[in-house]
Amino acid sequence: MSKLIAEIKDVLSVHLVTNVLLSLTYYILKVNRPICEYLFDDCFLELKEWEWITFLGCIIVIKGRRQSAFLDYANTACMFAKFLNGVMLFKASPIYGLVYFLAVLLHTIVLPRPVYQGPEYITYFRGPNLQDELERDKRITWIVTFYAAWSPQSVTFAPIFSEISSQYKLDNLKFGKIDVSRYPDVGQKFNVDSSSWSKQLPSVIVFENGKETNRKPFISPKGTVVRYRFTKEGLLADLDLNNIYQKCKQNPLKVRKEKKDEDIAKEKKEN
Numbered sequence: 003m004s005k006l007i008a009e010i011k012d013v014l015s016v017h018l019v020t021n022v023l024l025s026l027t028y029y030i031l032k033v034n035r036p037i038c039e040y041l042f043d044d045c046f047l048e049l050k051e052w053e054w055i056t057f058l059g060c061i062i063v064i065k066g067r068r069q070s071a072f073l074d075y076a077n078t079a080c081m082f083a084k085f086l087n088g089v090m091l092f093k094a095s096p097i098y099g100l101v102y103f104l105a106v107l108l109h110t111i112v113l114p115r116p117v118y119q120g121p122e123y124i125t126y127f128r129g130p131n132l133q134d135e136l137e138r139d140k141r142i143t144w145i146v147t148f149y150a151a152w153s154p155q156s157v158t159f160a161p162i163f164s165e166i167s168s169q170y171k172l173d174n175l176k177f178g179k180i181d182v183s184r185y186p187d188v189g190q191k192f193n194v195d196s197s198s199w200s201k202q203l204p205s206v207i208v209f210e211n212g213k214e215t216n217r218k219p220f221i222s223p224k225g226t227v228v229r230y231r232f233t234k235e236g237l238l239a240d241l242d243l244n245n246i247y248q249k250c251k252q253n254p255l256k257v258r259k260e261k262k263d264e265d266i267a268k269e270k271k272e273n
Contacts, residue, residue, distance in 0.1 A: 017113045018076060024106060025083035028090045042094060051090060058086050074233050077115065122164035123171040127180040129188060135178070140212040142174050143250055145241070148194040150183035153203040159232045163206075166234065170243060175250040193221065201227040208241055216241055 023030075029047070032038050038045035047055075062079045084106055092099025127135070127146075136144060147163050149156035167177035182189030182196035182203075189196040192214070194205045201219070208216040218240055219230035230240075238244060 015116055017115050018073070020109055020113055021077065021080045021084075024109060025080045025087065027102065027105075028087045041098070054086060054090070058082055074235075117161040118165035119161070120165065121168050123167045123177060124164065125176060125178040127178055127188075129185045132178065132180055132188060133191070136209050136212045141255060142176055143246060144176055144178055144209040145206065145243075146178040146180065146209065147204050147206050148180055148182045148189055148192065148196075148202070149204040150196060150200075151181055152183060152198075153200075155232070156204045159204050162232065162234045162237070163204075166237070166243070170247050172247070172250050173255045174253070175247060195227075201229065204232065206232075206237065206241070208246070210246075 030037075031041055032047060032051075033045060035045055062082055088099055088102050088106070091102045125135070132146065145166075147156075147159070149159070151157075163177070163179070171177065180188060182194055186196045192207065194200075194207075195202045202221075206218050207214055218232070218237065220228045222228055
């Protein structure tokens with residue numbers, strides 16, 4: 003129920019509502035009197051404009067096939083719709099197009115898309131201690147993001163990864179990050195290119211039993227990087243994180259026997 007309420011709040015957010023209104027601006031202005039009479043020569047959509055709108059619908063369907071979340075789909079649709087609005091308004095009058103462009107820019111600055119700002123449960127690795135941690139206790143499954151502070155995609159993905167870490171953390175399911183722009187040798191060790199032209203930033207790698215079992219973006223057998231769009235729902239599905247979570251939850255960490263013996267010996271010594 004709480005998840006449903008959160009999704010409803012996201013759909014009714016000021017950002018999305020205003021984004022939809024901006025996406026319908028041309029249609030609203032063109033068919034509603036007396037606004038259309040003042041701004042345009044007529045108050046109906048021409049055949050060519052209907053053709054453009056139909057073409058826009060086809061693009062949205064094609065581009066939206068990979069969007070598993072409604073909000074991602076809605077924002078993708080709004081992005082293309084606003085572009086077409088700008089083109090049609092500019093065609094009607096360059097002044098209309100300029101005003102619309104400024105309105106879209108203002109919306110982006112003042113009402114940006116809400117991002118996760120809650121708690122995170124992430125270990126920030128410094129160089130070789132990543133490998134040390136992977137080998138220290140192989141019962142722990144690690145999900146590690148290799149990123150660069152200068153990478154826009156890494157910055158965009160950061161709140162998504164923080165939210166996932168908050169929802170899926172367990173004693174034996176942990177999340178980590180390492181800045182490969184500071185530690186390029188670590189990136190090279192794990193086959194993550196940290197150069198300025200890299201197509202692998204960010205990269206998310208799953209380590210089970212101390213070994214890599216999955217990564218996004220995927221590297222083909224030919225060594226080419228398969229482009230990947232990071233979304234929360236897409237990553238959860240592609241990493242099979244729900245199944246990993248259930249598996250870790252059903253097999254919680256147990257205190258090692260040798261540690262128990264040490265504690266017992268210590269208690270006896272103190273007594």
